[in-house]
Amino acid sequence: MTLTLIIALTLVCAVTYTFEITFGLAGTILMLMALSSFIDTKVLVIYSILPQILVATIGLYRSPRTVKIRFLAGMLVYASAGSLLGLYLFYYFSPEVFQRLLALAITLFGLYLVVASRSFKIPRFVQRLLDTIAGVSQALFGISGPIAMTRLLGSFDNKLVIRNYAFAFFLSLNLIRGSSYLAHGTITAEITRAMLISGPVLFVVLWYSNRLHMHVNEILFRRVVSWMILVGGVSLLMRS
Template identity: 25%
Template sequence: MELAWIALGIFILLAYTLEAVTGFGSIVIALSLGALLLPIELLLPILVPLNICMTGYLSWRYRKLIDLKLLLGMILPGMAVGTIIGYALLPVIDAQLAKRALGVLILVFAGRELLRLRTSSVSHARPLWQNRMITVAAGISHGLFASGGPLLVHALAGNTLDKSRFRATLVCVWFSLNSLLTLAFMLDGRLYPTLPQVAFYAPLLLIGVWLGERLHRHVNEQYFRIAIYSLLLVTGCLLLIPR
């Protein structure tokens, strides 16, 4: 078990560095890798509080870059409703089946977007009602696995945000929703037993943010998009791995 906790630390460092670069992916990466060694129900109350520490810092630092109209007008209302639904479904849903279905959706989306980038075709904006439905689905995924990023990126495909505004807006989403989930974990009693692990892994966030900030500044726009969709391909594959 000690080796499992050490490995989890490595996964956390990798995942939170990637989130500092792209604005999403920390929990889905750390959860998918960590679930190879530890139960998901044990991992979530560790990963979610760690995430609000990092995204809270990044949200405050880049608060002037947040697209408030997009955040408050479309993302947060749908994501908040979906997160509540997902959390309520936890006791009754087949988690393995839901996770694999999410993995398939991620693979289809990421593969399509990488093909589009390769052929230089334009991603057309969808009707607002479609984006709202996808955003609610992203919230349900977040309520179930604290991993709504891939579907939210799908909802935002075709947006005109540059990479810095894109990241700032996303980290504000995760700070808001994961604060809600952390409160839920506190109320249902799952948070308190994991506080020693949260404190133990917290210093890794400093390294992850330091590395991620430097990588973010040195990655150009096209490579940034490719990195996002490649990250989604990896996470989709990880979600399909039998546990």
């Protein structure tokens, strides 16, 4: 990866992950849309571990303490079970079929959220089902944001609480993903160089960008997140 591409990557990530630290999702999706024509998608996905961990860590550190470990642990237990199921499906079930079903589900969730009232509640059994599906999707495709955010929007009314639980959930999954990358030598010298150059810049940008969340009202937060879930589902449908 040339220095010019690394600079472009840094600038794009500064914008897309500012969006993520403000609204709690979509940084990686937007980055892939902007750069996948210039940089290999696999390289971008591996690189994304850095800004995703930065977003979650800074967002949680610079916010009031709203995450209850017991609640988060419940989400992670079901997501972990879903991840194991996802690994099983990876070997014994057509990923293409699951991707179509997942894309359809995300699209339907997005449509519902867009037309739903400002606040709604998801039954407990559906919450656990969504936690499990998020784990399955993460194991198969590295995507869990739309499912997890749908679950959180239906569980809490406060935007800061929703965002912080999303960050804690994603941080846990990304630490596992990062450990796997290190264990298997997935992070190449090229990706490491890009991380070392862009990392300090992104840290400073995201440190101050976190303030933007405080200026977003509850209605706008839910509206933007709902539309991003819908757009994510439609884009996944188009690729499946």
